[in-house]
Amino acid sequence: MRIELVKRKEHSHLMTVLSPLLAVVLTLLTAALLFALAGKDPMIGLYKFFVEPLFDSWSLQELLVKATPLVLIAAGLLLCYLSNNWNIGAEGQFVFGAICGSFVPILFPDFQTVFTLPLMLFFGILGGAAWALIPALLKVRFSTNEILSSLMLVYVANLLLDYLVRGPWRDPEGYNFPESRMFSDAAIMPSIGLGRLTIAAPITIVVIVALAILLSRTLKGFEIRVMGESPRAGEFAGFSRGRLTLFVFAISGGLAGLAGTMEVSGSLNQLLPVISPGYGFTAIIVAFLGRLNPFGILIAGFVLALSYIGGEAVQSSVGISDKISDVIQGMLLFYVLACDTLILYKPRLVRSRRVGTREA
Amino acid sequence: MGRKVLQKWQDLDDKAAGARGTGQLSDVKTMSAAGADGAGIDRSAGTPLLEAFGLTKRFGDILANESVDLRINQGEIHALLGENGAGKSTLVKSFYGSLEPDSGEIFWLGKRVRIDNPSEARRLGIGMVFQHFSLFEALTVVENIALALPKPGPMGELARRIRTISEDYGLPLNPDDVVADLPVGIRQRIEIIRCLLQEPRLIIMDEPTSVLTPQEADRLFVTLQRLASEGCAVLYISHRLEEVQRICHHATILRHGRKVAECDPSLETAGSLARMMVGAEVAHVSARDTAPATGPVRLRLTGLSASALTPFATALSGIDLEVHGGEVVAIAGVAGNGQGELFDVISGEREVPSAMIQLDDMPCGHRSITWRRQKSAAFVPEERLGHGSVPGLELSGNVTLTRHSTGDGLIATLGLLSRQAAHALEKKIKGTYDVRMSHDNPEARSLSGGNLQKFVVGRELDRNPGILVINQPTWGVDAGAAALIRQALIDLARSGSAVLVISQDLDEIFEVADRIAVISRGMLSRAEPVAEMTRERIGLLMAGGAEDESARQATSRTGAGGAA
Incomplete structure (x- = not known):
C-alpha cells in the first residue's frame, strides 16, 4: 500500500475549510499523546488546556485581551503572505512600534490631553511601519532575503527596548527596577467594562472589516492576490512588485506597531524589558490557521490565545510546564501547512505491488 | 564495494561499446545506405514492439483516454495525431510510466507488461524526449547527461561516448559545452542523445520540431529515419501534418480520448488528416x-x-x-x-x-x-499560464487582470471592483471565441491549453485594440x-x-x-x-x-x- 497525491484541477473549496479543522484535531491528538507521555491523564490535560478556560468569565476576557494583538498583527501579515512577502519580523515591529508609541508619555509625562493617546497610536503605527520598511527596502533594492532580515531585526528591537528601560528611559523613581515610568491616565487605552478589556478589541474588528473589503473588492486587493500567486502575470497586469512589497510591509508593520502600542498602553501601562509573549511569532500561525482570510484569522486568533491561557492553566492545575503552549503552537502550524497540501492534491490509496514487469 | 560498482560500470561500458562498435553498426550503415526510410526492414512482419488494448484513463469527470488500441511495429515511425486535449499526452505518459491507466493492457514484444514508472519504461527500452527540456543551464552537456543516467560511469568515458554516438547519428554535440550557451535546437539534441545512450527500442517524441529551424528539422528527420532503419521505433507527436506525411509510416488519430482512425499518412492529404483529427472540415484562413x-x-x-x-x-x-x-x-x-x-x-x-x-x-x-x-495597445504573451493568466484565479478575475484600467467598467464607484462587469465580459469572450469549460467561470489552470489560449487571445481581441x-x-x-x-x-x-x-x-x-x-x-x-x-x-x-x-x-x- 502506498498513498499517492494526485493534483486536483482546481483547488478544493471543501478542503480549504476542512484543512485547518483537521489540523486542530491532529494537534489535539498529539497533545493528548504528550500529556500521556508526561504521565498525566490526557483527558484531564486536554480539558484543562482547551475547555476549562472557555467556561470562566475571567479567562474568557483574558482570551479577548490576548487574541486582540494576535489578530491585529496577523491581519497585517496576511497581506504580506498573500502577496508572497515573507515578513517574519512582526515581533520586532510590535516592539519598535511600542517604543515609538511610548516616548510621548515617558519623555513628556506632563503632556496629558485628549490628543495624547491618538498621538501615541499614530507614532506606534509609524514606528512599526518604519521598522518593517527596512527589510522591505533591502528586498526591493538589493534582493535581500526578507525572511532573514525581518527576523534579525526582531532581536535588534528587543535589545533596543532592553537598553532603553534599563538606561535612558528607566523610571527615576523606580528603585532601579528596569521599568519605564507608569503612563498617565491620558496615555492609557479606555477600558470596556470592569476588566482588562480595552477599546483595542473594537479597533481590531474595524481593521478586519476594512481589510476584508480591501482584499475582496478593491484593485489593490486584487493586485495582492495576483502578485502572490503569479508575479509574472502581475507585472503583465501593470502592477509593480517593488511598490507592492513596500506597501504590504508598511501596512503590516504599522498594524504590528499599533498592536504593540495598544498592548503597552492598555495592558502594561509602562515599558518593561519584555512586553510580548511572542505575539509577533504566534500571529504567523494565526495567519495560516485562519486560511489567510480576514475572518478566518479572527477565529484562529482565539484558538491561539487559548493556547496561551491553556498553558498557564495546565501548569498550575496539572503540573506541566507552560512551555507546552509553544509545543502546541508549533505543532498546529506544522499540521496546518501539512494539511494545506490537500487543498490542491487529492490523496489516493494505491494497492502496493512489486515494481517490475510481470507476465500475464 | 567500490570495486564492485566500478566493475559494473566497466561491464556496462563494454556492452555499450560492443553494441555500437561491431556488426550491428555496420549492418546499420549498409541498411541506411540502401534506403533512408529503412526499406530493408519489413515493419509489419514479426512481433509488434508495443501493443496496447483498451487503455482507459479517467481524470475526475473527464475520460482522457477511452479504450484506446495502438500498435507500434519495430522500426516504425508512428505518428500520434489529435487536437489539443484529444488525449495524446495521457496515452504517451501511460507508455512512459508516468501515468497509470485505469484499465487496459500493454504488451511489449508480445509479453504483457506493467509500466509503473519511467525507470521501468527505460529498463524495457522506452525513451522519451519531452517538449519542454529538463536541462540544467549552468552545467555542461556531459554533466546533464550523466545526471539522467542510472549509471553514468566515468565522465571522460561518457563524454567520449556522447561524442561518438552524436556524430554517428548526425547530431554532433560537444560534451563540454555549457547548456546555457546552446540554442534550443542543440538542447534538443542533448535530450535525444541522452535517450539514445540508453539504447531504446522505442523513442517517444513530443512535438520535436516546434523549436527547430527547417534545416534543423530536416536533419532530425534523417536521424529518425536512420533510427527506424536500425529497428528502433519512434512514436511521433506533432501538429504539423506536412511533416507527419513526410516521415511517418503509420498514424493513429485520437479525438476526444478515443482512437478514431488509423492510416498511412503518405496516402492522405494534409486536409484529410486534419479532417480526421477535428472531425469536420477545417476552416481555411482567408x-x-x-x-x-x-x-x-x-x-x-x-x-x-x-x-x-x-x-x-x-x-x-x-x-x-x-x-x-x-x-x-x-x-x-x-x-x-x-x-x-x-x-x-x-x-x-x-x-x-x-x-x-x-x-x-x-x-x-x-x-x-x-x-x-x-x-x-494590447498584448498576448507566449506563456499563457502564469504570464497571460493567473492559474488559480477564476476566468472573470483573469479578465480584470489586463482590463482593469482600460475603461471597460471593471472598476465601479469608490474604486471597488465590479464582479458583475468582469463576469459579463468573461461570458462574452467565452461565447465569441468558443472557449470550452466544464463549469461556469473556472480557474484558469483547469482549462486545456488550446481553450486557455482562445480565452487569453479573445480577452485582448475583444477590446478591438x-x-x-x-x-x-x-x-x-x-x-x-x-x-x-x-x-x-x-x-x-x-x-x-x-x-x-x-x-x-x-x-x-x-x-x-x-x-x-x-x-x-x-x-x-x-x-x-x-x-x-x-x-x-x-x-x-x-x-x-x-x-x-x-x-x-x-x-x-x-x-x-x-x-x-
Missing part, C-alpha cells in the same frame, strides 16, 4: 482576399536595444521596425533568440529609453504597460482553434489595426503575415513582403543571417541561433 491597405505607422521601434538581464537571456540590439495600421507583420525565429525580451519591452513590462518605442507616434519606451493599454502584439499566437493549439485565432488576427488588421505576430511556426507566419522579419541573436532583419520571402531564405536568416544583413554591431552575447 488572408489575401484584400490587399493590405497600409495606413499610418502605429507601432515604431527605433534602434531598440536592451541588455540581457540574466546570463541566460538574450540582449536586443538595434532593432528597427514599423508596423502600419492594416497590416500583419510577423517576426520569425528560433526560440530563445530574443522574442521574449522583445515582447517585454514592447509591452512595457521592461522599460527602455522613451524614444525607442512609439505607439501612434507617441514615444513611450518608459511608459507602463497600463499606459500603453490605455492608448489602445489599435495595436496588437502577440507572441506565439497558436502554440500548442489545435488546428480548429488555430484557424480561428489566425483569422481573427487578419480581420483585426484589416479593420485598421497594426498587428505584430511573433512566431516560431513558419506555416502560421505564411498564413497570416503581410511582411516578415526574422529575429536572430537579438537582432532583427528588415521586414519584407511575404511574396519576396521563401522558407529557405527565412531558414538562413534564422540560423544567424539576420545580423549579417545590415552592418550592425555584434551583440555581447553569442551562441544563440547558429544552429546549423
Whole structure:
C-alpha cells in the first residue's frame, strides 16, 4: 500500500475549510499523546488546556485581551503572505512600534490631553511601519532575503527596548527596577467594562472589516492576490512588485506597531524589558490557521490565545510546564501547512505491488 | 564495494561499446545506405514492439483516454495525431510510466507488461524526449547527461561516448559545452542523445520540431529515419501534418480520448488528416482576399536595444521596425533568440529609453504597460499560464487582470471592483471565441491549453485594440482553434489595426503575415513582403543571417541561433 497525491484541477473549496479543522484535531491528538507521555491523564490535560478556560468569565476576557494583538498583527501579515512577502519580523515591529508609541508619555509625562493617546497610536503605527520598511527596502533594492532580515531585526528591537528601560528611559523613581515610568491616565487605552478589556478589541474588528473589503473588492486587493500567486502575470497586469512589497510591509508593520502600542498602553501601562509573549511569532500561525482570510484569522486568533491561557492553566492545575503552549503552537502550524497540501492534491490509496514487469 | 560498482560500470561500458562498435553498426550503415526510410526492414512482419488494448484513463469527470488500441511495429515511425486535449499526452505518459491507466493492457514484444514508472519504461527500452527540456543551464552537456543516467560511469568515458554516438547519428554535440550557451535546437539534441545512450527500442517524441529551424528539422528527420532503419521505433507527436506525411509510416488519430482512425499518412492529404483529427472540415484562413491597405505607422521601434538581464537571456540590439495600421507583420525565429525580451519591452513590462518605442507616434519606451493599454495597445504573451493568466484565479478575475484600467467598467464607484462587469465580459469572450469549460467561470489552470489560449487571445481581441502584439499566437493549439485565432488576427488588421505576430511556426507566419522579419541573436532583419520571402531564405536568416544583413554591431552575447 502506498498513498499517492494526485493534483486536483482546481483547488478544493471543501478542503480549504476542512484543512485547518483537521489540523486542530491532529494537534489535539498529539497533545493528548504528550500529556500521556508526561504521565498525566490526557483527558484531564486536554480539558484543562482547551475547555476549562472557555467556561470562566475571567479567562474568557483574558482570551479577548490576548487574541486582540494576535489578530491585529496577523491581519497585517496576511497581506504580506498573500502577496508572497515573507515578513517574519512582526515581533520586532510590535516592539519598535511600542517604543515609538511610548516616548510621548515617558519623555513628556506632563503632556496629558485628549490628543495624547491618538498621538501615541499614530507614532506606534509609524514606528512599526518604519521598522518593517527596512527589510522591505533591502528586498526591493538589493534582493535581500526578507525572511532573514525581518527576523534579525526582531532581536535588534528587543535589545533596543532592553537598553532603553534599563538606561535612558528607566523610571527615576523606580528603585532601579528596569521599568519605564507608569503612563498617565491620558496615555492609557479606555477600558470596556470592569476588566482588562480595552477599546483595542473594537479597533481590531474595524481593521478586519476594512481589510476584508480591501482584499475582496478593491484593485489593490486584487493586485495582492495576483502578485502572490503569479508575479509574472502581475507585472503583465501593470502592477509593480517593488511598490507592492513596500506597501504590504508598511501596512503590516504599522498594524504590528499599533498592536504593540495598544498592548503597552492598555495592558502594561509602562515599558518593561519584555512586553510580548511572542505575539509577533504566534500571529504567523494565526495567519495560516485562519486560511489567510480576514475572518478566518479572527477565529484562529482565539484558538491561539487559548493556547496561551491553556498553558498557564495546565501548569498550575496539572503540573506541566507552560512551555507546552509553544509545543502546541508549533505543532498546529506544522499540521496546518501539512494539511494545506490537500487543498490542491487529492490523496489516493494505491494497492502496493512489486515494481517490475510481470507476465500475464 | 567500490570495486564492485566500478566493475559494473566497466561491464556496462563494454556492452555499450560492443553494441555500437561491431556488426550491428555496420549492418546499420549498409541498411541506411540502401534506403533512408529503412526499406530493408519489413515493419509489419514479426512481433509488434508495443501493443496496447483498451487503455482507459479517467481524470475526475473527464475520460482522457477511452479504450484506446495502438500498435507500434519495430522500426516504425508512428505518428500520434489529435487536437489539443484529444488525449495524446495521457496515452504517451501511460507508455512512459508516468501515468497509470485505469484499465487496459500493454504488451511489449508480445509479453504483457506493467509500466509503473519511467525507470521501468527505460529498463524495457522506452525513451522519451519531452517538449519542454529538463536541462540544467549552468552545467555542461556531459554533466546533464550523466545526471539522467542510472549509471553514468566515468565522465571522460561518457563524454567520449556522447561524442561518438552524436556524430554517428548526425547530431554532433560537444560534451563540454555549457547548456546555457546552446540554442534550443542543440538542447534538443542533448535530450535525444541522452535517450539514445540508453539504447531504446522505442523513442517517444513530443512535438520535436516546434523549436527547430527547417534545416534543423530536416536533419532530425534523417536521424529518425536512420533510427527506424536500425529497428528502433519512434512514436511521433506533432501538429504539423506536412511533416507527419513526410516521415511517418503509420498514424493513429485520437479525438476526444478515443482512437478514431488509423492510416498511412503518405496516402492522405494534409486536409484529410486534419479532417480526421477535428472531425469536420477545417476552416481555411482567408488572408489575401484584400490587399493590405497600409495606413499610418502605429507601432515604431527605433534602434531598440536592451541588455540581457540574466546570463541566460538574450540582449536586443538595434532593432528597427514599423508596423502600419492594416497590416500583419510577423517576426520569425528560433526560440530563445530574443522574442521574449522583445515582447517585454514592447509591452512595457521592461522599460527602455522613451524614444525607442512609439505607439501612434507617441514615444513611450518608459511608459507602463497600463499606459500603453490605455492608448489602445494590447498584448498576448507566449506563456499563457502564469504570464497571460493567473492559474488559480477564476476566468472573470483573469479578465480584470489586463482590463482593469482600460475603461471597460471593471472598476465601479469608490474604486471597488465590479464582479458583475468582469463576469459579463468573461461570458462574452467565452461565447465569441468558443472557449470550452466544464463549469461556469473556472480557474484558469483547469482549462486545456488550446481553450486557455482562445480565452487569453479573445480577452485582448475583444477590446478591438489599435495595436496588437502577440507572441506565439497558436502554440500548442489545435488546428480548429488555430484557424480561428489566425483569422481573427487578419480581420483585426484589416479593420485598421497594426498587428505584430511573433512566431516560431513558419506555416502560421505564411498564413497570416503581410511582411516578415526574422529575429536572430537579438537582432532583427528588415521586414519584407511575404511574396519576396521563401522558407529557405527565412531558414538562413534564422540560423544567424539576420545580423549579417545590415552592418550592425555584434551583440555581447553569442551562441544563440547558429544552429546549423
